[in-house]
Each structure stands twice: as C-alpha cells, then as structure tokens.
Amino acid sequence: MPNFEIEGTLQRKLPAQSGRSARGDWAKQEFVLEYPDGNFNSEVCITAWGQDKVSELDRFNEGDRLKVSFNIRAREYNGRWYNDLRAWRISSAQPQGQAAQAPAYAAPAPSYNDPAPAAPAPSYEDMPAEDASQSVDDLPF
Numbered sequence: 001m002p003n004f005e006i007e008g009t010l011q012r013k014l015p016a017q018s019g020r021s022a023r024g025d026w027a028k029q030e031f032v033l034e035y036p037d038g039n040f041n042s043e044v045c046i047t048a049w050g051q052d053k054v055s056e057l058d059r060f061n062e063g064d065r066l067k068v069s070f071n072i073r074a075r076e077y078n079g080r081w082y083n084d085l086r087a088w089r090i091s092s093a094q095p096q097g098q099a100a101q102a103p104a105y106a107a108p109a110p111s112y113n114d115p116a117p118a119a120p121a122p123s124y125e126d127m128p129a130e131d132a133s134q135s136v137d138d139l140p141f
Contacts, residue, residue: 008065009066013029014032032044033046
C-alpha cells in the first residue's frame, strides 16, 4: 500500500476522543492541516489514531509547520463510503534547532489597486530613419 506525505501548517486540533471497544481501549484526535495547492491553499483533515499518535500531536501548536506521513483508508457504513487519512508519523517540517529565517530581501507583493507603470513615450530618436529606397507601405488600404 502506498504511503503519502504532506507538509503544511497546523490550523486546528479537534478535541481528542477515546473509548473502549471489543478490541480494547482506543484514542484518536483529528487535526486540520493547510497546505499549498497551486495558487491557493487547501485544507485537509487527518486523524492521529492511537494514544501514541495523539501524544505525538500534543507536542505541536496551531501555526506550527508539520510534515505528516499517512495512509488512506476507506470504509462503508449504511451504504455510504468514508475516507480516513491516518497519520503514522507527525514531525516538524523544520530541521531541529533551527528557527525559520526570513529571506534577506523580499520584494513587496504587487497590489491590484496600484496603477500599472506607464511605458515611456517614444522620442524622436526612437523613430526609424526615413529612407525612400527602404520605405515599404504595408498598409492594407
């Protein structure tokens, strides 16, 4: 089965859930990760399944950059199918001990309200030289 990986920003941690089933105790916590998707950002909800993964998720705060490895599962319930993204590794997207560094120079983002820069008007020097032997009239009328 293929394993998937995604990097993004932790947007929200939903409340942890736990209970007891025929197979024993269980715990899970869902979280929302925002990731770049073309020109826009998208969000995905991923499940940290098992007490060890819930504890792993507890180390992170909203706004942290995460790298999440997960598997995709699907199940049927009452004639409908549900997908489940189950995290099997949650780690920081930043190398250990390094803070995020701002670029040395960041160009300001363009504003759509700013007028477009005007092109300079042509000057006399920009005009082609008039040479009667080289003149071609390519006008259609």
